[in-house]
Amino acid sequence: MGTKAYPPQPMLHDADCIEAPTGAIAFPARSAGSMYPHAFPHYNCIGPGTIGANKSLVAAPIDFDPHDYEPSSEPLLQPTDAVGPLCKICHGNHFDGSPAPFADPIGPARS
Ligand SMILES: [Zn+2]
Ligand SMILES: [Zn+2]
Numbered sequence: 001m002g003t004k005a006y007p008p009q010p011m012l013h014d015a016d017c018i019e020a021p022t023g024a025i026a027f028p029a030r031s032a033g034s035m036y037p038h039a040f041p042h043y044n045c046i047g048p049g050t051i052g053a054n055k056s057l058v059a060a061p062i063d064f065d066p067h068d069y070e071p072s073s074e075p076l077l078q079p080t081d082a083v084g085p086l087c088k089i090c091h092g093n094h095f096d097g098s099p100a101p102f103a104d105p106i107g108p109a110r111s
């Protein structure tokens with residue numbers, strides 16, 4: 001596991017979705033996988049054709065209810081650059097807000 005603490009992940013919307021936030025910066029659907037690999041696609045507006053048509057998407061913060069960190073066991077929710085498995089509920093690391101540990105305090109990463 002790496003050193004990056006993931007924040008709670010946003011929801012992705014088609015830019016034309018009625019629930020899409022106004023004023024959000026749109027990006028092409030084909031970039032979603034690299035920009036927001038752990039975000040939540042909105043089931044109302046994002047479907048199998050979204051990436052094929054390379055539609056414009058926007059990301060909206062999700063107002064998660066308070067919950068305990070539940071580390072996911074899914075490989076897709078265990079990015080190698082993250083400090084630990086992402087939470088099942090918010091796909092974040094429940095980091096406490098102090099500065100991210102960018103450097104390995106013990107020494108250079110071993111591979
Ligand atoms: Zn939507
Ligand atoms: Zn969570």
